[in-house]
Amino acid sequence: MRVLVLGGGGREHALCWSIAQSPLLEKLYCAPGNAGIAAVAECTALDPDSDEAVIAFCQRESIDLLVIGPEAPLAAGVSDAARAADIRVFGPSRAAAMLEISKTFTKNICDASGAPTAAYAAFDLPEDAKAHVRQTGAPIVVKADGLAAGKGVIVAETEADALAAIDHIFDGPGGASVVLEEKLMGEEASFFILTDGKTILPLAGAQDHKRAYDGDDGPNTGGMGAYSPTPSLTPMLEQAALEQIVTPILTEMTARGTPYGGILYVGLMLTADGPKLIEINARFGDPECQCILPRLKTDLLPVLAACADETLAGTTLDWRNETCITVVMAAKGYPGSYDKGDPIGGLTDAATDPKVTVFHAGTKADGDQTLANGGRVLGITALGQDIAEARSRAYSAIKAIDWPGGFHRTDIGWRAL
């Protein structure tokens, strides 16, 4: 198979690394890719959000499967345009990706399907949202309705913080309207499901660490580390989430004539009343993808193709009996402003242990040097018999990395330990 992966983060490195191991692979491209992806795929500079550029490339290179990593190409309609051009696509239609694109859309789907989620109200005007906050008080969760690159949610503990958050969101990207939500209490878990619109195949659970600093302190980020499986998502809770959340939502999407196909990322809060939906994403989680795929023994490529072909029924997945952890190394300053262009040393030494893989998230090659080129830059990933072993491998590997401009959390996996 000739495959094109869209994206250039740690998630796409993990996807390319996995696909590159498939005996069915003939040629792998990635757009735009990064310095790490270039070791397993041919990186190409085309714009992943441009349907014209993607389609022209797929036709010119006889691509058999287009795999869409991030949400932006989905929101830009690339999956629909490619399918209309007879290209086989792993990734939902834009209509189905509305589950990620709009929080109010997902809340409406929850209402219609009975999937448990936080109580909410949506507002188009900041004054109305503020009046609601003054009435209900804090704590309250303030969310941008639209895509905001993981930065559109503020869990406000005080009324003053909530009012400031409303102004912040209306001034930022994705801020045409705001959703105010009840704060749910419990442990969070990410649950990933593959589906072709007909068959539902649970993939794995993972635990992300969204806050920037140790002790789950500091601002929310795209994710500073993750591990999989997560003991918090017990088989019983996973079953409850499938029955009460995943199946009703997917059934509702099909009933509306917009069946969901691809990977469904279900963000859960495990509350005292059972799992409740926090959010849905229409893509793999990042860094969660980096700690899920190394556990998978089954060839990923035909599974992705089966999702695209609606032939997922009968597919089973075989897993390594190990835990996997990813520790993100980010540029100092992230998730705020940060410098780019610092050279990173020690990448080869860090990955000498065969149980360790260094996924690149934001890197760029400059001759034989690797330069930091983003907020989240590396995902140091390690397998182990349990979380403690995986974690100590990952942190030993980090010691080999020479990058004074970077930082990482030192407590990834603490909840499971």
Ligand code: AMP
């Ligand atoms: P989201 O982008 O919707 O996943 O929100 C980002 C993060 O904000 C989540 O991972 C949670 O940590 C937190 N969060 C979002 N919604 C809620 C909620 N209703 N109650 C408590 N925490 C929440």
Ligand code: GLY
């Ligand atoms: N790690 C969170 C996300 O991918 O949205």
